[in-house]
Amino acid sequence: MKLNPATLLIILLALGGAAALFLAGVKPEPPPAAGIQPPVAAMKQEAPPIDVTNKAVEDLKKQIVLLEGQIEYLQGQNDALKDENAQLIQKLGMLGMKDAPKMTPKDDDVPPDFVGMGLEMMKMRKLHALPLVTTAVSQEEVEKIILAWLKRQQPNEEGKKLARGLAALGWIPEAIDPLPMRAALLARQLGGWYDDESETMYTIEASTASGPAVTSNEPLGIAFGQLLREYGSILYQPQHGPMKTDMRLARDSLIAGDAALTRFLHSLQNPASELKDDLPAEDPDHPLNQVPMPAYLRELALFPFSRGFDFAQTLHSAGSFPQLNAAYSRPPISTAEVIEPEMYLDQERPAPVEIQLGEVKLRGVLPYLDDCLGKFACVTALRTYNTDEDAALGARGLVADRLLAWTADGGAKRDHAAWQTLFMDKSSADAFYKAMISSLKQRYETKGENEFTAQGRFVSLLRNRSDAGVVLIEAASEEARAALKLLMK
DSSP states (O other): OOOOHHHHHHHHHHHHHHHHHHHHTOOOOOOOOTTOOOOHHHHHHOOOOOOHHHHHHHHHHHHHHHHHHHHHHHHHHHHHHHHHHHHHHHHHHHOOSTTOOOOOOOTTSOOOOHHHHHHHHHHHHTOOSOOOOEEEEOHHHHHHHHHHHHHHHSTTTHHHHHHHHHHHTTSSSSOOOHHHHHHHHHHHHHSEEEETTTTEEEEEOGGGOSSHHHHHTHHHHHHHHHHHHHHHHHHOOGGGOOOOHHHHHHHHHHHHHHHHHHHHHHHHHOGGGSOOOOSOTTOTTSGGGGSOOOHHHHHHHHHHHHHHHHHHHHHHHHHHHHHHHHHTTSOOOSHHHHHOHHHHHOTTOOOOOOOOOSOOOBTTBOOSEEEOOOHHHHHHHHHTTSOHHHHHHHHTTEEEEEEEEEOOOTTOSSOEEEEEEEESSHHHHHHHHHHHHHHHHHHSEESSSSEEEETTEEEEEEEETTTTEEEEEEESSHHHHHHHHHHTO
16 A cells, blocks of 8 residues: 555654654663672673764764655655646546537637636635536537526526517517527626536637637636536525516526626636626627627626626625525525615515406416516616616616516417506605606507507506506507406506
């Protein structure tokens, strides 16, 4: 069995010390007592006196020289083991699926050290786990992996249903499948994705990236992947069914904001890894703008990273990383808590309010969409035709909302929808009503003070729930609008 160098060194030191103590402990015979003469025979046979002290010193010097040589040898062995250990860690990070392609070198022909980067960020973020297994694939493959994950989070075509409802309200041009676009956007935001099924971090090969900014985002992707591996099963629990849009955005904001903060703090300690993206976000050539995503959906998709960073920073300031760790077991329940972290940090935060309706069938048919959009979706809708100040004021007092959508017959391009909102009081509902009326007047011809017709649409904005509620009705026929008025009364 090959002894560990450190163990061998300890044994040698112990043996050397024991030998020195033994030799130094030998003493000459004491001289005879005064007045007693030793026998003559004994005097004749007695050997000359030995200088035991000098001999012990010489032996000790030899032991020291021997130990110094052993120490030098063991130091060399230790350095060799360190190099071997570093190579093994690097190989661990390079492992992936069978026959997986190798990492693509950077401009200086040095492979990206995702393992070292991940270890540094895990240490700084105080996560105790092995480094991510990393494999480079094409950007198209990364988008497919992300899309599969998104579909697991929103099964049964939930993404398409939401888009149909938003199109019925006129907030996006047409009903589309938003998940492939969301996957393409995430791939460009993160430069890769951690797949929990294969337990592998897939990064984008530089030769297949849609722009250099994509691969420069890899540190953010590594941080996101580590957190998804650590907390994904807690944050996203499929047994509870699909989440409402507001709650899903809030939970996305926790992990995206945590990753953005981790990546930011890491870049402060490692300036070389700082994001080198010279293109402003509004530049048409920016990778995020290469995804043909409707503006409203783009705003929702970018919210977790933009506002999530501020949310994570506030939690970190309140209680460092332990506060962030605890948040995964008590995640934000709404985008309102992300926008105003003080609401989340309040130990007595109120329970979410649900809008109750006695009947949700339209002509005997249940809605295909029953969702809660939340505060950010509300303010984003108002901003389209209002100033930022008026939009923020209109959404400030929102307590709850509920969006219902039904299929429109007769070949209508857009479905029927009713969006019920509830506010803290009459004055906050007044602010929302004013901003929404302003939006509708810019989109439709006015039939009355709060009714509009145009482009085959029949629209009403009504007050209810003791003037603390406002309901927006978008229908494809006059008959459907009249039925929705009764339903939402």
